Structure formats: C-alpha cells, structure tokens
Amino acid sequence: MIRREMSKAKTIAAALAASACLTSPTWAQSWEPTKPVTLVIPAGTGGGADQMARFIQGVVQKHNLMKQPLIVINKAGGAGAEGFLEMKASASDPHKITITLSNLFTTPLGTGSPFNWKDMKPVAMLALDQFVLWVNSEKPYKTAKEYIDAVKAGDDRQFKMGGTGSKQEDQIVTAAIEQQTGGKKFTYVPYSGGGQVAVQLVGNHVDSTVNNPIEAVGQWRAGQLRPLCIFDAQRSTYTTKVTDKEAWSDIPTCKESGLPVEYQMLRGIFTTKNATPAQVNFYVELLKKVMATPDWKEFMEKGAFNQTVMTGADYEKWLVSAETLHSDLMKKAGFLATQ
Amino acid sequence: MDELNALFGGFAVALSAYHIMLMVIGITLGVVIGVLPGLGGANGVAILLPLTFSMPPTSAIILLTSIYWGALFGGAITSILFNIPGEPWSVATTFDGHPMAQNGKADEALVGAFTASFVGAIFAVCLITFLAPVVAKFALKFGPAEFFAVQFLTFASFIGMGRGSAFKTVASMCLGFALASVGLDGVTGTLRMTFGQDELLNGFKFLVAVIGLFGIGEILCSMEDGLKFNGATAKLRMDAVIRTWKQLPGMWLTFLRSCIVGCWMGITPGGATPASFMGYGIAKRLSKRGDNFGKGELEGVVAPETAAHAAGTAALLPMLTLGIPGSPTAAVLLGGLLIWGLQPGPLLFVEQPDFVWGLIASMYLGNVVGLIMVLTCVPFFAAILRVPFSIIAPAIVFVCAIGAFTVNNAMFDVWLMLAFGVLGYLFNKLRYPLPPLVLALVLGDQAESSFRQAMLVSQGNVGVFWSNWLCGSIMTLGLVMAFWPALQALRVKLSGNGAVARAA
Numbered sequence: 001m002i003r004r005e006m007s008k009a010k011t012i013a014a015a016l017a018a019s020a021c022l023t024s025p026t027w028a029q030s031w032e033p034t035k036p037v038t039l040v041i042p043a044g045t046g047g048g049a050d051q052m053a054r055f056i057q058g059v060v061q062k063h064n065l066m067k068q069p070l071i072v073i074n075k076a077g078g079a080g081a082e083g084f085l086e087m088k089a090s091a092s093d094p095h096k097i098t099i100t101l102s103n104l105f106t107t108p109l110g111t112g113s114p115f116n117w118k119d120m121k122p123v124a125m126l127a128l129d130q131f132v133l134w135v136n137s138e139k140p141y142k143t144a145k146e147y148i149d150a151v152k153a154g155d156d157r158q159f160k161m162g163g164t165g166s167k168q169e170d171q172i173v174t175a176a177i178e179q180q181t182g183g184k185k186f187t188y189v190p191y192s193g194g195g196q197v198a199v200q201l202v203g204n205h206v207d208s209t210v211n212n213p214i215e216a217v218g219q220w221r222a223g224q225l226r227p228l229c230i231f232d233a234q235r236s237t238y239t240t241k242v243t244d245k246e247a248w249s250d251i252p253t254c255k256e257s258g259l260p261v262e263y264q265m266l267r268g269i270f271t272t273k274n275a276t277p278a279q280v281n282f283y284v285e286l287l288k289k290v291m292a293t294p295d296w297k298e299f300m301e302k303g304a305f306n307q308t309v310m311t312g313a314d315y316e317k318w319l320v321s322a323e324t325l326h327s328d329l330m331k332k333a334g335f336l337a338t339q
Numbered sequence: 340m341d342e343l344n345a346l347f348g349g350f351a352v353a354l355s356a357y358h359i360m361l362m363v364i365g366i367t368l369g370v371v372i373g374v375l376p377g378l379g380g381a382n383g384v385a386i387l388l389p390l391t392f393s394m395p396p397t398s399a400i401i402l403l404t405s406i407y408w409g410a411l412f413g414g415a416i417t418s419i420l421f422n423i424p425g426e427p428w429s430v431a432t433t434f435d436g437h438p439m440a441q442n443g444k445a446d447e448a449l450v451g452a453f454t455a456s457f458v459g460a461i462f463a464v465c466l467i468t469f470l471a472p473v474v475a476k477f478a479l480k481f482g483p484a485e486f487f488a489v490q491f492l493t494f495a496s497f498i499g500m501g502r503g504s505a506f507k508t509v510a511s512m513c514l515g516f517a518l519a520s521v522g523l524d525g526v527t528g529t530l531r532m533t534f535g536q537d538e539l540l541n542g543f544k545f546l547v548a549v550i551g552l553f554g555i556g557e558i559l560c561s562m563e564d565g566l567k568f569n570g571a572t573a574k575l576r577m578d579a580v581i582r583t584w585k586q587l588p589g590m591w592l593t594f595l596r597s598c599i600v601g602c603w604m605g606i607t608p609g610g611a612t613p614a615s616f617m618g619y620g621i622a623k624r625l626s627k628r629g630d631n632f633g634k635g636e637l638e639g640v641v642a643p644e645t646a647a648h649a650a651g652t653a654a655l656l657p658m659l660t661l662g663i664p665g666s667p668t669a670a671v672l673l674g675g676l677l678i679w680g681l682q683p684g685p686l687l688f689v690e691q692p693d694f695v696w697g698l699i700a701s702m703y704l705g706n707v708v709g710l711i712m713v714l715t716c717v718p719f720f721a722a723i724l725r726v727p728f729s730i731i732a733p734a735i736v737f738v739c740a741i742g743a744f745t746v747n748n749a750m751f752d753v754w755l756m757l758a759f760g761v762l763g764y765l766f767n768k769l770r771y772p773l774p775p776l777v778l779a780l781v782l783g784d785q786a787e788s789s790f791r792q793a794m795l796v797s798q799g800n801v802g803v804f805w806s807n808w809l810c811g812s813i814m815t816l817g818l819v820m821a822f823w824p825a826l827q828a829l830r831v832k833l834s835g836n837g838a839v840a841r842a843a
Contacts, residue, residue: 221684
C-alpha cells in the first residue's frame with residue numbers, strides 16, 4: 001500500500017518534471033504578467049522620474065502595449081528609500097518594476113537605508129538625464145570659466161548654489177565643481193523641487209544652479225537664464241533651435257570650458273530580485289516598444305536627454321561603475337551616513 | 340483690452356457640448372474624490388492623467404481642472420457633515436461647519452461653503468485674466484526668507500484662536516511640530532526620529548493624522564454620546580439656498596479679505612491649506628461675530644472656504660507662467676502639460692494662446708457648472724445625516740481606513756489612523772485644541788526648511804528677515820499678530836485696574 005503510494009507519487013513527480021522541461025523553454029520566450037504591473041516611483045509627484053513614469057504609463061496605454069494594466073504609485077519617503085525597500089521586500093513578485101534616479105545610489109550611502117541596487121534586477125537603462133550649469137542672464141558671466149574665476153576670486157561660501165534635495169545629485173555635482181574652485185566652497189541651498197530651483201535663480205535668490213534641462217528650459221527660452229556648460233563628455237546631439245539663437249548642441253561641455261566635471265543621472269528600470277530571465281525579457285521588450293514610439297522621441301528631445309540605452313551585462317557593468325563613482329564623490333564631499 | 344478679446348476667444352474654445360460634458364464628468368469625479376478622504380485631488384488627477392494623452396491638450400486640461408474644482412467643492416461636504424476633512428484645506432471648514440450641522444443647519448453650511456468657494460475661485464480667475472504678467476513677477480521676489488515670513492504669519496494669525504488656554508494651544512502646536520519633524524530632513528538629507536523603523540521613513544502624513552484625529556475621534560465621541568448624530572432631526576427644507584444667500588451680502592468684507600489672502604497664498608506659492616487657516620484666523624480676529632466662531636457661525640465657514648478656493652485657483656498661475664506648481668495637484672498638472680507637448684513657463688501665454696485662454700475660460704465655466712451641480716445636490720447631501728448612526732458610522736470608518744491606506748498604499752497608516760483617532764478622542768476629553776496640531780503638522784516641515792534655507796543664505800544672520808520691505812513687513816505683521824492676544828489682555832487688565840481704582 002505504502003509502496004504503491006510512493007510509486008504513485010514518483011510518477012506524478014516525474015510527470016511534473018517532464019512537463020516542466022517541456023514548458024520551460026516556452027516560458028522563457030513568452031512570460032506575460034498575469035495581474036496588473038505596479039510601477040513604483042521612488043520620488044514625489046511632479047518630479048523628473050514621476051514625469052517619465054507617467055509618460056511611460058500613458059504610452060503603454062495609448063498604444064495598447066500590454067494586456068494587463070500598468071499602475072503607477074509614488075513611494076517617496078526617506079529620499080526614495082520607501083520605494084526601494086518595497087522592491088526589496090517583494091523580491092519574488094515579478095509584477096513590480098521601479099524607475100530610478102540618482103537616489104538609487106545616493107540614498108543608501110547618504111541615509112544608511114538598508115538597500116542596494118543589487119537587491120533588484122536591472123532591466124534597462126532608458127536614458128541619461130543631463131545637468132547644465134545655469135546662471136541668471138542679468139549676471140555678466142558668459143562662460144563657465146568666467147563664473148568659476150569669479151567664485152575663485154570671491155570669498156569662501158559667497159556664491160550660492162541652489163539645488164534639489166540634500167546629499168543628492170545636485171549637491172554631488174556642486175561638490176565635484178568645488179574641487180575645481182581652488183578651495184572656495186559654494187553655499188548650497190537645498191529646495192524641494194527642480195522647478196522651484198529654477199525660479200529661485202530667476203529671482204536672484206541664488207547665484208547658480210545645476211538644473212536638469214527640462215527644469216529650466218522655459219526660463220532659458222524666455223531669456224531669464226543662461227546655460228554655461230553641460231556636464232557631459234560630448235555636446236548634446238539636439239540641433240533644433242530652442243531659443244531664437246541657440247540649440248542644446250550649442251552649449252559647450254564643461255570640460256571644454258575649463259571645468260573638467262562630468263555627471264549624468266540614470267533613468268533606468270529595475271524589477272524585483274528573483275525575476276527570471278523570461279520575466280526580465282518581457283519588460284525589456286515592452287520598453288523597446290515604448291522607446292520606438294514617436295511620442296518617446298519627442299519626450300527625449302524636449303528634455304535634451306542623452307539617449308544611451310543599455311540592457312543585460314552592459315547595464316550591470318555601468319551600474320557597478322556608477323556606484324563606485326557615487327561613493328567616491330560622496331566620500332570626498334563627506335556625505336556618507338557613516339562619516 | 341487684449342485680454343478681453345483673448346478671453347472671448349477662449350470661451351469660443353471652451354464652450355462646446357463636448358467640453359461642457361467633460362466639465363460635468365470631471366466635476367462629478369472631483370466631488371467624489373474630494374469626499375473620499377485620502378484620495379486627494381493630486382491622486383485623482385494623477386490617476387486620470389494617462390487617460391488624457393490621446394485627447395487634445397485643451398480638452399484634457401478642461402477635464403483635469405474640472406476634477407480639481409470638484410475636489411475643492413467636495414472637500415467641504417464631509418467636513419461639515421461628519422467633521423472629517425476630505426482634503427487638507429477643508430480642516431478649517433470643520434471648525435464652524437460641523438457645529439452648524441450639529442445645530443441642524445447642515446444645509447446652510449453647505450450652501451455657504453459652496454458659494455464661498457465659487458466667489459473665491461471667480462475672484463482668483465479674474466486676477467489671472469487681467470494681472471497674470473504683473474503677478475508672476477511678484478512671485479519671483481519670494482526667496483526662503485519671504486517664504487518663512489509668510490509661514491510665520493500663518494502661525495501667528497492662529498495664536499489665540501483656541502477656545503481653551505493659550506498654553507494648551509502651544510502644547511498642541513509643539514506636538515504637531517514634533518510629529519512633522521519625523522522622516523527625512525530635507526536640508527541635511529539625513530533621517531530623523533525614525534528609530535530604524537522603515538514605516539516611519541515617510542514621516543506622519545497629514546491626511547492620515549487628520550482622518551484619525553477628526554474622523555475617528557469624532558466617531559468615538561459620538562459613540563459615547565449615545566450612538567447618534569446631533570442635528571439629524573433637523574427638518575429638510577428646500578429653500579436652503581435662498582435662506583443662506585440672504586445672509587451672505589452682510590459678509591462682503593470677510594469675502595474680500597479671504598479672497599485677497601487666498602490669491603496671495605496661491606501665487607506665492609503657499610497653497611490652499613495655509614490660506615484656509617489664515618482666512619479663518621483673520622476673520623475671527625476682525626469680524627464683529629468673531630467671538631461666536633467655533634460655535635457654528637456661517638461666517639466661519641465662508642472665510643476659510645473662500646480663501647482655500649481662491650488659493651487653489653490662483654495656484655495655477657505660477658504653474659502656467661513660471662513652471663512652479665503652487666499645489667500638489669498643480670504639480671501633477673504640470674507634468675501633464677509637458678507630456679502634451681506644452682512647455683510651461685514665461686512663453687506659454689505667447690506661444691499657446693489658444694490653450695491658455697481656453698483654460699482660463701474653462702475656469703469660469705467650470706466653476707459655474709460646478710456651483711450649479713453641487714447646489715442642486717445640497718438636500719441630498721444633508722439627508723445623509725438622517726441615515727441611522729449604526730449604519731453610517733461603520734461606513735465612515737471603512738471609508739476612512741481606505742483613505743488612510745491610499746495615501747501611501749501602506750497598512751501601517753491604517754493602524755496609525757486608529758492611534759490618531761484615540762489621540763483625537765483624548766484631546767477632545769482633555770479640552771486640548773486639535774487645529775494647532777494639524778496646522779503645525781502641515782506647515783511645520785515647510786516652515787523649518789524655509790527658515791534653515793534663509794539661515795544658510797544669510798550665513799546665520801537673523802536680520803535677513805528684515806532685509807527688505809516685503810519680508811520685513813510680513814514678519815512685523817506676524818509679530819504683531821502673535822502678541823495681539825497678550826497685548827489685548829494687558830489692555831483689558833490695565834483698563835480694568837483703572838476702573839477698580841476709580842471705584843475705590
């Protein structure tokens with residue numbers, strides 16, 4: 001009796017194993033979400049990551065790219081730690097994806113929140129967001145060199161740099177600039193959002209900012225702000241005129257204006273840690289479809305994004321080097337939670 | 340008169356059957372969103388934003404702003420009926436709105452609130468129509484010091500408003516500040532008072548606290564009072580609108596004050612919530628009937644509602660002209676503008692006149708449509724109070740729990756809401772005022788950031804608050820307001836002593 005039970009169990013197990021063997025290759029090609037997919041935004045409503053996430057949601061819906069709905073939620077607490085910790089906690093739920101900004105690296109380093117990008121599974125880099133050094137157009141500085149020379153000649157902390165958040169990307173760029181100013185520091189003033197930062201610069205409450213293009217383009221076009229240089233290795237590739245005279249491609253790189261600082265912000269997608277290759281592949285294919293739409297191209301140009309797309313091993317390699325870069329910069333600036 | 344021509348052009352855009360239909364749908368959705376605590380206007384707009392990508396931008400923004408108007412109207416309903424503010428800016432509406440409902444005048448309070456909202460909104464839209472460029476420049480003058488001055492004025496205008504002892508007000512406010520400081524410190528970028536608990540990363544969200552303190556607290560109190568709502572026995576009369584409107588012209592000065600406060604707070608951008616508190620505080624201080632505030636005075640409903648709606652509307656102005664959102668909902672709309680291919684900023688009025696003037700025209704129309712819709716529903720809303728307590732109370736708790744959950748999609752917030760409910764009940768029993776706590780919780784964060792930003796800029800010199808006329812005059816006004824009760828008490832005491840001396 002017992003033996004018969006055993007053998008029955010064995011046959012069932014064997015049958016299961018056989019069917020698993022048969023079905024797993026098909027799974028690998030065609031996993032599909034079986035319930036709504038949640039896109040977690042580790043930032044507040046209205047910011048850059050939020051805009052991009054909601055844009056992706058809109059494109060997926062408009063072009064009917066996924067059978068299940070895509071739900072977007074904001075989990076901004078603790079500089080995004082809330083969102084990332086949720087991703088970490090739901091390691092075996094492949095129906096969750098997240099969009100990143102630099103807080104992927106800066107939040108665990110700066111606040112000591114217990115997570116790392118390795119607690120998630122990288123899906124794809126969608127683009128890199130640029131940083132531009134802006135000053136008020138009423139000020140006499142025409143080039144980055146003139147401005148940096150003025151900082152060098154001024155008193156320590158005389159010049160005020162406005163930025164979004166504290167110990168995050170804007171302050172890291174500021175800290176990197178400070179290594180080139182002959183020991184003179186900026187007074188860094190943290191605000192809650194990029195739009196507010198741009199307006200504070202127009203109102204002359206700060207001397208310069210390192211706003212993302214999309215945050216300050218309105219004021220640039222109205223002639224209120226002047227871009228001095230872009231923190232990228234090459235000039236932007238967008239040659240369409242943004243103002244009467246200039247295009248994004250007319251802004252010199254900081255390096256060519258004598259300020260050797262480069263910094264870009266990751267706009268990438270991650271899913272949960274235990275996602276299978278098939279599941280990751282589904283999201284990669286989905287995002288490829290999103291990026292193929294004309295809507296996406298227009299969105300990229302409006303924000304002057306650097307359209308570098310990476311997946312798989314390339315993307316992981318990039319993440320490793322970006323993590324090292326951030327911990328170096330933050331260590332030098334004294335921003336680490338353990339310091 | 341270019342503006343008038345442009346505006347008529349805008350009406351031509353907005354006045355189509357399709358757009359009117361969108362307004363009706365949007366306002367209905369907005370009222371529902373406003374009634375459900377937790378599901379705020381910002382969430383509502385964010386959820387529906389992707390649906391609008393296939394629409395033309397003008398139609399899309401008409402739909403979304405209509406939701407915004409609806410949420411502004413709807414927030415007042417639960418505040419008045421159940422003492423549960425559906426939106427942060429309706430907290431001040433509960434102070435007099437709920438006592439009115441308990442006195443059997445729920446219908447009058449609702450009509451007053453809706454009408455006041457309408458007046459505030461129309462005032463702000465007129466401002467946007469004719470003064471947009473001038474006003475936009477004014478907003479640029481606001482740096483950290485000026486922001487702090489405004490926030491200080493809000494707190495100051497509130498001191499002495501509590502019915503109980505001034506010390507209890509201060510204690511309650513300090514508890515609010517303490518709660519507001521939990522979570523991420525925006526200036527240093529480090530976590531504070533989270534005690535290693537992941538749940539506390541987000542700090543104490545205003546809505547969770549308010550739903551608990553007011554909603555659950557109120558239900559606990561009602562249970563003790565014998566499982567029924569006061570005011571439920573009031574007769575339903577259909578002439579509520581006319582009855583209430585007859586009383587309103589006498590309050591023109593309150594309307595005007597609240598409109599000005601609201602527009603100012605919306606533009607700077609302080610937002611609708613401080614505007615509503617400030618509107619209430621100023622009216623209480625300056626109105627002839629100020630002493631009755633808190634006991635169910637119609638003017639106490641009108642003042643905060645007018646200010647909140649004026650601010651909510653005016654908040655769209657800095658969004659359009661400067662690209663800075665004056666409210667969380669405006670922030671989501673801003674994201675929408677970018678996605679529709681419109682670049683908010685100084686050039687929007689020049690480059691997209693059809694869109695801008697269509698939007699402004701739809702603000703007029705949306706508010707008219709909204710007012711008509713909500714006023715016709717007043718008897719229905721007021722009738723909800725006649726549902727037996729044993730049916731409605733569990734429903735309220737249920738809706739509150741959903742609301743608290745929605746804020747962050749976290750179960751922890753539901754437990755937190757219940758804890759705040761107990762706290763609210765205790766406050767009520769011990770006669771500690773809740774509003775100062777709520778005000779400190781909602782504004783404490785911003786006030787702290789502005790103060791510390793100003794200190795960074797001035798390198799620690801407090802004189803920065805008097806460094807220019809704008810900031811200096813607001814600060815001075817704030818100080819006067821803060822010490823007004825003390826000065827008044829002193830004057831009364833002195834003259835009282837004089838009288839005693841004479842009598843002797």
